[in-house]
Amino acid sequence: MRNARTKILAVVRTPVGACSAALLVLLLALALFAPLLWGDRASAVDVDALQQGPTGAHLLGTDSLGRDILARVLVATRLSLLLAVTATAIGVVAGTLLGTAPSVLPRWAGRLVTSVVNIAVAFPGLLLALFFAMIFGVGAKGAVLAIGLAMAPAFARLTQTLAAGIAGRDFVAAARVAGVGRFRLLVRHVLPNIGEPLVVNATIGAGMALLAFAGLSFLGIGVQAPDYDWGRLLGEGLNQIYVNPTAALAPGVAVVVAGLAFNLFGETVAGVVGARSTVRFAMPAAAPAPAPASAARASTEPADGGPVLVVEDLRVAFPGATGPVTPVRGVSFTVGAGESVGVVGESGSGKSLTALGVSRLIEAPGVVSAARLEFLGKPLLGVPEAQVRGLLGTSLALVFQDPMTSFNPTRRMGRQLAEVSEQHQGLSRAKALTRAVERLREVRVPAAERRARQYPHEFSGGMRQRAMIAMGLMGEPRLVIADEPTTALDVTVQRQVLRLLAQVREHERADGQQGGQAALLLISHDITVVAQSCRRVLVMYAGRIVEELPTADLRTAARHPYTRALLASVPALDTDRDAPLALIPGRPPEPGQVGAGCSFAARCSFADERCLTEDPVPEDVGAVGGAHRVACWHPQGAGPAIRPGSGAQVDVEAAGGGV
Template sequence: MTSLGAGPEPATRRGRSRPAGWLRGNVPGAAGALIVAGMVALAVVGPLVWGEAAARIDAAAILQGSSSEHPLGTDNLGRDLLARVLVAARYSLLLALAATLVGASAGVVLGTLPSVLPRRAARLATGTVNALVAFPGLLLAMFTAVVTGLGARGAVLGIGVAIAPGFARLTQTLAATVAGSDYVAAARMLGVSRRRVLTRHVLPNIAEPLILNLTQAFGGALLGLAGMSFLGLGVQPPQFDWGRLLFDGFPRIYLTPEVALGPAAAIALAGIGFNLLGDALARAAARTPAVGERPPPPPATGPAGEPDPGAVLEVRDLTVSFPGGLTPVRGLSLTAAPGEIVGLVGESGSGKSLTAAAIGGLVPYPGTVAYTALRLGGRDVATLPDRELGTELAMVFQDPLAALNPALKVGGQLAEVAVVHEDAGRAEARRRAVDRLGRVHLPEPGEVAGRHPHELSGGMRQRAVIAMGLMGTPRLIIADEPTTALDVTVQRQILRLLREVADETGAATLFISHDIAVVGELCDRVVVMYAGRVVEELPAGRLAAGAAHPYTKALIASLPDLDTDRSQPLAGIPGTQPAPARVGPGCAFAPRCALATERCESERPELAAHGGDGRRVACWEVK
């Protein structure tokens, strides 16, 4: 489990981390950075220092081999080849840059089209990408160069066209993951134009991996352009790049091989340097830190307040945001006491699951998490070692089949928790796994431990996931809609099990659901979320008769019961929840609220105490 940082101001932690000093200890990356820096410096000063020597014609030194005056020999006009290799660095790198930008631009456009086009057009774009990827890149580059004309321009376009399919495939893959996100679906439902969806929601979320890929693509473009010039399809005299110099020196390679050695070494060195640097950057920006490595928290310059001695979980001012002005969770604060089950309820898209992900350090890239305090057992989560956090925090997800590895047996997966986090022996870990499966009332736990997840029913898999959380000594259990995919009978069994686990272990439980009836039955306290904010907090026993916020009342009123008149339409809440990027300055529920006033539209109410017994409400109209 990855921890989050904290500080006096809201601490910030990205959904992925880039450790400081990313070249430290990375010899290949450092070598690549050094080579690239040298090549860039050479491109800047080369023509200024050696430009005159590279252009000087000497009829007395035509086609000479290596000498003290000309270490790499001379060409057919007596010009010094070492000077020409050094001077050619600028033109070679500029051409490679141009080809990379052409390929990247075309690839990004082609790759993002399937995520915003209608279905048939998206299929056509996807088919085009697949066809281009299957076509050999060198042949594509040569064909383009011949069609557009020999020379530097044709070579740049040819290599750009050859690079584009790879960028398109990468972009398409990245964009597909973003296009399936709830905030993109919400934007489409709200009628946001395809162009705006692309530029505001899709591209900002995939920009970083594409930029990192540019470095490696640059190295490939450099090698490709050199190959085009070597084949006579690229740079033409009197211009010259490294590939052209290699082409001119190749006929003499058997008599004076040094004339081809210089440009060949420059091409190889530059290509290796850019590829090593690109690989180092990609590793540094990897979404999952290396094993045993944890990103350092932001520096603290003052206290974030005294810990609540009666709280297992303490969250203050939690905010989760994404590029493009999307803030699905806004300033959330909550606590959970030992043995207490706190229900987090709200419509889909209200920020419940992202709240759980932020507490567990699982917010997906490129999300940013900020908070004033995030404590588990009174200790800042950032200070907890990974091994300790992995045993004190357990998470139960909605889909147990996705939470369990289908290739491994259930018992082995449970035992792995004890082996990794507590250094238990395999025999002891296996015994404990069988014991925990028995504790969650699975019949014949020894036999269940020897089965694969697909051999268990949905309810049995969910019990196995809960048992996995009990392999350690959890102080906090986060259950993210653990009963949504189960039938009513199994759902009740799982709810009873969660209550039993909380009572027996004393662990606090954060139970997340969109079903307010389930929350009211299971939980001790209910926290109601709307549009990323807490709008009401009250004891579960007061939920039916004591709810004060209009949104909570509307949720309760929408629940059918045995007395509901089946001849009438089911009660509902008019309107829709605003998208994270469209929450205004006032109360987010105001457009759907019958009690809303002008003040509600312009001024956001803060969560304030209401009545007694710990109730809090964020509403101007609740007195």
């Protein structure tokens, strides 16, 4: 609360903030007290002072019945503001419901709602208001509904646009992996992050509603006698504008001042409210929550002691201008219990899309297909989301590339971590928060209780990455997918994060079962990081795995020209400083431009006619020390990757696209 008061005081000290606050307070005071102070004067008829100009007794003159115009303008403040705010509330609520409906409704119903909104937005707001006014009838109630529904399409379009921008953020994907339902995801993660522009537009919309009401009442469609608002007073004053211009000028000025107050207040709200909750929560002192029941644990064990993850012929496709685009093409691999597997390749090779496809995070119109996709012995494709939500939420942990976008900026860190346990393990709010603090301590976040009360922007980059790992540990993960977890971190923090991931793998589960170590799927463009952290490496290029081999044999037994080129392009301590850095010539093909044959043929010095027409399939080359598969028509012989200029077998030049 103190932080909120500080922000409010800071804004009020600005000229715009001070003006908006003063005007708003004045309007509220008039709405509350004007009918009590001047109500009798506004309704008193004086037959001796009909249609008089300004006098000492009547500062703005009188109307056709001798009633004081100034008093009537002041008293009309309550009804004018009440009707405008009510119509705005109807418009905001209806618009927000229409704008968020596609996120929670089935796809066909969402498309129908979106089409209706698009058609309604094409019509001018005033035309819609007049149309609805004719439907609901003449009077204040009909005008309120007419103006409110006329405002709804614009708010719906704004909500759709803002929600679509938030839906693609990593923290939404993380919440989905944690098993958060669509409605809860909308309320907890999407709406709080789009609240600020909605509030600002709502206050601006209130000023527009005020003007629309004045227009309808001026035309005789809105407020009816004996009630009156500023629009009705403006219409009455127009009849005597040549005798007493102030009769029409006063209500017109009132409409302008009120609209200005709402607009300025909207700008103030943008800087003050920010749609952030200011409720503090106390750190509970309860003991750590007990482990899940044994029956629940048993359901997360791989069938017959098999691998944790099985992927066969995984494909991810998106619609394109000339047909489907398939950036992931027939990826197959397995991850055993407690195993560490690395995935390397240049940007655009399909590494992250493979991880998203495995995690069921590819949104429509993207399509994920596979001959077999199983996690802990259970299929992930062709089954309703509700059936795998609990499994993925507790047994699969995701560590994204950018931890700043992986956390909801409007929620405290402790609450975000606790949501996993509340959702899947049935823990109370207090126990889940205690568990979150314990997990922060496990990943060596200092002052975990204090840090749990902070927002993501108050954490450093390395600290946010640790907190991201802690979120994955809120359950008992059997597989940790780390997508570029060390990108944009300095080398010291990189080492700490990699060491922490290794500790997570060795972390004994709470149930103490054998083979309970977590498996790791580490995605990186840095082949050196993978070589140091994993036992097996998958090399991807243009959406396919071109080589799979143990990391122990990586520098001595790599046989695919692309793998050898990646190794050759990594500088070492003995690299000649006078020689140009080794780069792989050319650039990877775009997903929609992959033709027949080997996708690496255009950059490979060993390519022949067969490479240009036939796509190689992965074959076992029988490497010593583990499975070794290569998808190449001309696999190279065993031996270290040699740098350019010293007899290299791979044509790596100093010009062209690099890694």
